[in-house]
Amino acid sequence: MQTLVSKDETINFRSYAPLEKIYMHYGNMLYGYLFRAIGDHRKTEDYLIEIFTSISSELGNLDLENVYTWSAILKHTRKKLSFFSTYSVNKTNPLFSYLSDEQREVFFASYYGTKTLEEVATALNKPQEYVRKTLRIALATISTNNGY
Amino acid sequence: MDIKEYIESGILESYVFGSATKAEAEELLKLKVKYPEIKDALDQLETDLERIAMHMAVAPPPGRWNKIEAELNELVKQGETENLKITGSPTKEDKTNSKGGPAEFIQLTTTASHIRVHKLWRILVVALIALGLVFLCFAIYLNSKNKEAGQQIEKLKKELKSNN
Numbered sequence: 279m280q281t282l283v284s285k286d287e288t289i290n291f292r293s294y295a296p297l298e299k300i301y302m303h304y305g306n307m308l309y310g311y312l313f314r315a316i317g318d319h320r321k322t323e324d325y326l327i328e329i330f331t332s333i334s335s336e337l338g339n340l341d342l343e344n345v346y347t348w349s350a351i352l353k354h355t356r357k358k359l360s361f362f363s364t365y366s367v368n369k370t371n372p373l374f375s376y377l378s379d380e381q382r383e384v385f386f387a388s389y390y391g392t393k394t395l396e397e398v399a400t401a402l403n404k405p406q407e408y409v410r411k412t413l414r415i416a417l418a419t420i421s422t423n424n425g426y
Numbered sequence: 427m428d429i430k431e432y433i434e435s436g437i438l439e440s441y442v443f444g445s446a447t448k449a450e451a452e453e454l455l456k457l458k459v460k461y462p463e464i465k466d467a468l469d470q471l472e473t474d475l476e477r478i479a480m481h482m483a484v485a486p487p488p489g490r491w492n493k494i495e496a497e498l499n500e501l502v503k504q505g506e507t508e509n510l511k512i513t514g515s516p517t518k519e520d521k522t523n524s525k526g527g528p529a530e531f532i533q534l535t536t537t538a539s540h541i542r543v544h545k546l547w548r549i550l551v552v553a554l555i556a557l558g559l560v561f562l563c564f565a566i567y568l569n570s571k572n573k574e575a576g577q578q579i580e581k582l583k584k585e586l587k588s589n590n
Contacts, residue, residue, distance in 0.1 A: 294495055301491050306483035307476075313484050323493075326486055331497045345472040348479060353444045373481050388443040395445040410436030417439055421474045424481065 300340050301330055304351055311355070314368045315390055329355055356391035376423045381416035388413055432457070433467045442471050 308329065313322045329351075333340065337354055340347050369386055377385065380402065387393045393401070399409045440446040441454050458465045 294498060297498075298491060298495075301494065305490070306485050307479040309486040310482040310484035311479060314482060319487070323486060323490060326490060327494050327497055330494045331501065334498075345469050345476075348476040349442050349472055352475075352479075356444065371482060373478065388439075388445055391444060395440055407435070410440055411434075412436075413439045413443070414434065414436035417471070417474060420478060424477070 296339065297330070297334055299342055300333070300347070300351075303342055304348060305330075307348065308351060308355065311352070312359075315359075317368065325359065329358055332358070353391075373420060373424060376419050377416055381412055381419065384409055384412045385416040385420075427457075427461075429461055429463050433464060438464070438468050438471055442468070442475060 305326070309322060309326055312325050312329075313319070316322045316325065333351065333354060337350055340350065369382055374382055374385070383402070384398055387398045388395070395406055395409055395413075399406045402409065404412075437446060437450060437454060441451055446454065454464070454468075458468055
Protein backbone atom coordinates (compact mmCIF):
# COMPACT_ATOMS: atom_id res chain seq x y z
CA MET A 279 0.00 0.00 0.00
CA GLN A 280 1.28 3.45 -0.79
CA THR A 281 0.61 6.57 1.25
CA LEU A 282 1.24 10.16 0.35
CA VAL A 283 3.10 11.97 3.12
CA SER A 284 4.85 15.30 2.80
CA LYS A 285 8.56 15.35 3.59
CA ASP A 286 7.93 17.96 6.28
CA GLU A 287 5.39 15.76 8.01
CA THR A 288 7.63 12.72 7.94
CA ILE A 289 10.38 14.60 9.74
CA ASN A 290 7.79 16.16 12.02
CA PHE A 291 6.24 12.92 13.26
CA ARG A 292 9.47 11.02 13.70
CA SER A 293 11.26 13.70 15.65
CA TYR A 294 10.44 13.18 19.30
CA ALA A 295 13.68 14.67 20.58
CA PRO A 296 12.04 17.84 22.03
CA LEU A 297 9.45 15.75 23.83
CA GLU A 298 12.11 13.35 25.06
CA LYS A 299 13.93 16.29 26.64
CA ILE A 300 10.70 17.30 28.38
CA TYR A 301 10.25 13.73 29.57
CA MET A 302 13.81 13.53 30.87
CA HIS A 303 13.29 16.72 32.86
CA TYR A 304 9.69 16.37 34.03
CA GLY A 305 9.08 12.58 33.86
CA ASN A 306 10.15 11.97 37.47
CA MET A 307 8.12 14.92 38.71
CA LEU A 308 4.99 13.83 36.91
CA TYR A 309 5.45 10.23 38.01
CA GLY A 310 5.80 11.38 41.63
CA TYR A 311 2.74 13.60 41.30
CA LEU A 312 0.65 10.78 39.82
CA PHE A 313 1.90 8.07 42.16
CA ARG A 314 1.04 10.16 45.22
CA ALA A 315 -2.58 10.17 44.08
CA ILE A 316 -2.88 6.74 42.48
CA GLY A 317 -0.66 4.71 44.81
CA ASP A 318 -0.17 1.93 42.28
CA HIS A 319 2.92 1.75 40.07
CA ARG A 320 1.30 -0.03 37.14
CA LYS A 321 -1.61 2.40 36.86
CA THR A 322 0.75 5.33 37.38
CA GLU A 323 2.88 4.13 34.45
CA ASP A 324 -0.19 3.86 32.23
CA TYR A 325 -1.22 7.41 33.02
CA LEU A 326 2.32 8.69 32.59
CA ILE A 327 2.42 7.22 29.08
CA GLU A 328 -1.05 8.50 28.24
CA ILE A 329 -0.24 12.02 29.36
CA PHE A 330 3.08 12.22 27.54
CA THR A 331 1.62 10.86 24.31
CA SER A 332 -1.09 13.53 24.39
CA ILE A 333 1.13 16.46 25.40
CA SER A 334 2.40 17.16 21.87
CA SER A 335 -0.99 17.19 20.26
CA GLU A 336 -2.72 19.17 22.98
CA LEU A 337 -0.06 21.53 24.31
CA GLY A 338 2.18 21.93 21.28
CA ASN A 339 5.82 22.71 21.77
CA LEU A 340 6.98 22.98 25.36
CA ASP A 341 10.11 24.83 26.24
CA LEU A 342 12.46 23.58 28.94
CA GLU A 343 13.62 27.12 29.64
CA ASN A 344 10.09 28.39 30.23
CA VAL A 345 9.07 28.72 33.89
CA TYR A 346 5.45 28.02 32.96
CA THR A 347 6.10 24.58 31.46
CA TRP A 348 5.57 22.57 34.62
CA SER A 349 2.27 24.24 35.50
CA ALA A 350 1.14 23.72 31.88
CA ILE A 351 1.89 19.99 32.23
CA LEU A 352 0.08 19.95 35.59
CA LYS A 353 -3.03 21.62 34.18
CA HIS A 354 -3.03 19.16 31.28
CA THR A 355 -2.68 16.24 33.72
CA ARG A 356 -5.54 17.43 35.92
CA LYS A 357 -7.79 17.61 32.89
CA LYS A 358 -6.94 14.02 32.02
CA LEU A 359 -7.40 12.71 35.53
CA SER A 360 -10.66 13.93 36.88
CA PHE A 361 -11.12 10.96 39.21
CA PHE A 362 -8.62 12.21 41.76
CA SER A 363 -9.85 12.57 45.27
CA THR A 364 -7.76 14.45 47.79
CA TYR A 365 -8.81 11.92 50.41
CA SER A 366 -6.76 9.24 48.68
CA VAL A 367 -3.77 11.49 48.01
CA ASN A 368 -0.80 10.68 50.20
CA LYS A 369 -0.25 13.94 52.04
CA THR A 370 2.65 12.77 54.18
CA ASN A 371 5.93 14.36 53.22
CA PRO A 372 8.38 16.38 55.32
CA LEU A 373 7.77 19.11 52.79
CA PHE A 374 4.33 19.76 54.27
CA SER A 375 5.14 19.25 57.95
CA TYR A 376 4.96 22.98 58.63
CA LEU A 377 1.44 23.33 57.28
CA SER A 378 -1.67 23.43 59.44
CA ASP A 379 -4.44 20.94 58.63
CA GLU A 380 -6.43 23.67 56.96
CA GLN A 381 -3.49 24.83 54.84
CA ARG A 382 -2.75 21.23 53.84
CA GLU A 383 -6.38 20.65 52.86
CA VAL A 384 -6.47 23.80 50.72
CA PHE A 385 -3.07 23.07 49.15
CA PHE A 386 -3.86 19.49 48.12
CA ALA A 387 -7.35 20.32 46.89
CA SER A 388 -5.78 22.98 44.67
CA TYR A 389 -2.66 21.04 43.68
CA TYR A 390 -4.59 17.99 42.58
CA GLY A 391 -7.40 20.12 41.23
CA THR A 392 -10.15 18.03 42.73
CA LYS A 393 -12.19 21.02 43.81
CA THR A 394 -12.66 24.56 42.64
CA LEU A 395 -11.73 27.32 45.01
CA GLU A 396 -15.42 27.96 45.54
CA GLU A 397 -16.03 24.33 46.53
CA VAL A 398 -13.10 24.36 48.95
CA ALA A 399 -14.44 27.57 50.47
CA THR A 400 -17.90 26.06 50.84
CA ALA A 401 -16.50 22.87 52.40
CA LEU A 402 -14.51 24.90 54.92
CA ASN A 403 -17.34 27.34 55.43
CA LYS A 404 -14.98 30.23 54.72
CA PRO A 405 -15.04 33.07 52.20
CA GLN A 406 -13.18 32.53 48.93
CA GLU A 407 -10.79 35.39 49.70
CA TYR A 408 -9.80 33.64 52.90
CA VAL A 409 -9.15 30.35 51.07
CA ARG A 410 -7.05 32.18 48.47
CA LYS A 411 -4.92 33.75 51.15
CA THR A 412 -4.62 30.38 52.92
CA LEU A 413 -3.31 28.87 49.70
CA ARG A 414 -0.84 31.70 49.35
CA ILE A 415 0.36 31.28 52.93
CA ALA A 416 0.62 27.50 52.47
CA LEU A 417 2.86 27.93 49.43
CA ALA A 418 4.93 30.62 51.12
CA THR A 419 5.35 28.35 54.17
CA ILE A 420 6.52 25.44 52.04
CA SER A 421 8.95 27.68 50.16
CA THR A 422 10.35 29.37 53.25
CA ASN A 423 10.78 26.20 55.30
CA ASN A 424 12.39 24.30 52.49
CA GLY A 425 14.86 26.99 51.56
CA TYR A 426 13.41 27.98 48.17
CA MET B 427 -3.78 49.97 41.55
CA ASP B 428 -2.22 48.53 44.68
CA ILE B 429 0.13 45.92 43.22
CA LYS B 430 1.23 44.61 46.61
CA GLU B 431 -2.35 44.04 47.71
CA TYR B 432 -3.15 42.35 44.38
CA ILE B 433 -0.21 39.96 44.73
CA GLU B 434 -1.03 39.20 48.36
CA SER B 435 -4.68 38.46 47.57
CA GLY B 436 -3.69 34.95 46.43
CA ILE B 437 -4.97 35.44 42.90
CA LEU B 438 -1.61 34.44 41.45
CA GLU B 439 -1.69 31.14 43.33
CA SER B 440 -5.26 30.49 42.14
CA TYR B 441 -4.15 31.16 38.57
CA VAL B 442 -1.17 28.82 38.79
CA PHE B 443 -3.37 26.05 40.19
CA GLY B 444 -5.98 26.64 37.50
CA SER B 445 -8.74 27.65 39.91
CA ALA B 446 -8.97 31.31 38.91
CA THR B 447 -11.98 32.33 36.83
CA LYS B 448 -11.55 33.15 33.15
CA ALA B 449 -11.98 36.86 33.82
CA GLU B 450 -9.41 36.77 36.64
CA ALA B 451 -6.94 34.87 34.45
CA GLU B 452 -7.35 37.33 31.58
CA GLU B 453 -6.88 40.27 33.92
CA LEU B 454 -3.76 38.71 35.41
CA LEU B 455 -2.21 38.12 32.01
CA LYS B 456 -2.77 41.76 31.09
CA LEU B 457 -1.39 43.01 34.41
CA LYS B 458 1.63 40.74 34.11
CA VAL B 459 2.65 42.59 30.97
CA LYS B 460 1.99 45.98 32.51
CA TYR B 461 3.58 45.47 35.94
CA PRO B 462 6.97 43.74 36.21
CA GLU B 463 6.37 43.09 39.93
CA ILE B 464 3.42 40.86 39.07
CA LYS B 465 5.43 39.04 36.42
CA ASP B 466 8.29 38.47 38.86
CA ALA B 467 5.92 37.19 41.56
CA LEU B 468 4.28 34.83 39.07
CA ASP B 469 7.63 33.54 37.81
CA GLN B 470 8.75 32.97 41.39
CA LEU B 471 5.58 31.05 42.11
CA GLU B 472 6.03 28.85 39.05
CA THR B 473 9.61 28.13 40.12
CA ASP B 474 8.47 27.24 43.66
CA LEU B 475 5.82 24.92 42.27
CA GLU B 476 8.43 23.15 40.19
CA ARG B 477 10.67 22.77 43.24
CA ILE B 478 7.82 21.22 45.22
CA ALA B 479 7.31 18.72 42.40
CA MET B 480 11.05 18.01 42.33
CA HIS B 481 10.94 17.21 46.04
CA MET B 482 8.13 14.73 45.46
CA ALA B 483 9.61 13.25 42.27
CA VAL B 484 9.74 9.48 41.87
CA ALA B 485 11.76 7.88 39.08
CA PRO B 486 9.58 5.87 36.73
CA PRO B 487 10.75 2.35 35.89
CA PRO B 488 13.42 2.34 33.16
CA GLY B 489 12.34 2.08 29.55
CA ARG B 490 9.18 4.16 29.91
CA TRP B 491 10.31 6.64 27.30
CA ASN B 492 10.61 3.80 24.78
CA LYS B 493 7.00 2.91 25.51
CA ILE B 494 5.92 6.52 24.96
CA GLU B 495 7.85 6.61 21.68
CA ALA B 496 6.31 3.31 20.59
CA GLU B 497 2.86 4.65 21.46
CA LEU B 498 3.50 7.81 19.43
CA ASN B 499 4.69 5.75 16.46
CA GLU B 500 1.58 3.65 16.74
CA LEU B 501 -0.55 6.79 16.64
CA VAL B 502 1.31 7.94 13.53
CA LYS B 503 0.64 4.58 11.90
CA GLN B 504 -3.03 4.90 12.68
CA GLY B 505 -3.00 8.31 11.10
CA GLU B 506 -4.36 9.90 14.21
CA THR B 507 -1.62 12.44 14.66
CA GLU B 508 -2.57 14.85 11.92
CA ASN B 509 -2.84 17.64 14.47
CA LEU B 510 0.38 16.92 16.32
CA LYS B 511 2.20 20.14 16.99
CA ILE B 512 5.68 18.90 17.71
CA THR B 513 7.34 21.45 15.48
CA GLY B 514 4.41 23.49 14.29
CA SER B 515 5.19 22.67 10.67
CA PRO B 516 2.50 22.91 8.01
CA THR B 517 -0.23 20.31 7.76
CA LYS B 518 -1.20 18.31 4.68
CA GLU B 519 -3.71 20.96 3.73
CA ASP B 520 -1.01 23.61 3.50
CA LYS B 521 -0.02 24.39 -0.01
CA THR B 522 3.43 25.54 0.94
CA ASN B 523 6.12 24.10 3.16
CA SER B 524 7.96 25.83 6.01
CA LYS B 525 10.41 27.38 3.58
CA GLY B 526 7.60 29.04 1.69
CA GLY B 527 7.94 26.90 -1.42
CA PRO B 528 5.43 24.42 -2.75
CA ALA B 529 5.02 21.35 -0.55
CA GLU B 530 6.90 18.33 -1.83
CA PHE B 531 5.28 14.94 -1.46
CA ILE B 532 7.00 11.61 -1.53
CA GLN B 533 5.50 8.17 -1.85
CA LEU B 534 6.10 5.79 1.00
CA THR B 535 5.56 2.08 0.74
CA THR B 536 4.17 0.71 3.98
CA THR B 537 3.74 -2.84 5.19
CA ALA B 538 0.58 -1.97 7.10
CA SER B 539 -2.26 -4.39 6.42
CA HIS B 540 -4.97 -1.86 7.32
CA ILE B 541 -6.41 0.86 5.17
CA ARG B 542 -7.27 4.30 6.47
CA VAL B 543 -10.91 5.25 6.19
CA HIS B 544 -12.76 8.30 7.37
CA LYS B 545 -14.35 7.95 10.83
CA LEU B 546 -17.73 8.77 9.26
CA TRP B 547 -17.72 5.38 7.56
CA ARG B 548 -17.79 3.62 10.89
CA ILE B 549 -20.97 5.50 11.84
CA LEU B 550 -22.51 4.79 8.43
CA VAL B 551 -21.76 1.07 8.63
CA VAL B 552 -23.24 0.84 12.15
CA ALA B 553 -26.32 2.78 11.01
CA LEU B 554 -26.76 0.48 7.99
CA ILE B 555 -26.48 -2.63 10.14
CA ALA B 556 -29.00 -1.19 12.62
CA LEU B 557 -31.37 -0.32 9.79
CA GLY B 558 -30.95 -3.79 8.32
CA LEU B 559 -31.85 -5.36 11.66
CA VAL B 560 -34.95 -3.18 11.93
CA PHE B 561 -36.08 -4.27 8.46
CA LEU B 562 -35.38 -7.92 9.28
CA CYS B 563 -37.48 -7.72 12.45
CA PHE B 564 -40.26 -5.98 10.53
CA ALA B 565 -40.17 -8.65 7.80
CA ILE B 566 -40.36 -11.46 10.39
CA TYR B 567 -43.28 -9.69 12.05
CA LEU B 568 -45.13 -9.25 8.73
CA ASN B 569 -44.46 -12.86 7.80
CA SER B 570 -45.90 -14.12 11.06
CA LYS B 571 -48.93 -11.83 10.67
CA ASN B 572 -49.39 -13.12 7.12
CA LYS B 573 -49.33 -16.71 8.31
CA GLU B 574 -51.78 -15.88 11.05
CA ALA B 575 -54.15 -14.25 8.55
CA GLY B 576 -53.89 -17.29 6.22
CA GLN B 577 -54.73 -19.59 9.06
CA GLN B 578 -57.74 -17.47 9.97
CA ILE B 579 -58.97 -17.50 6.36
CA GLU B 580 -58.63 -21.28 6.28
CA LYS B 581 -60.53 -21.48 9.55
CA LEU B 582 -63.31 -19.23 8.25
CA LYS B 583 -63.55 -21.26 5.03
CA LYS B 584 -63.94 -24.42 7.06
CA GLU B 585 -66.60 -22.80 9.21
CA LEU B 586 -68.50 -21.62 6.13
CA LYS B 587 -68.34 -25.10 4.63
CA SER B 588 -69.58 -26.72 7.80
CA ASN B 589 -72.40 -24.15 8.06
CA ASN B 590 -73.46 -24.88 4.50
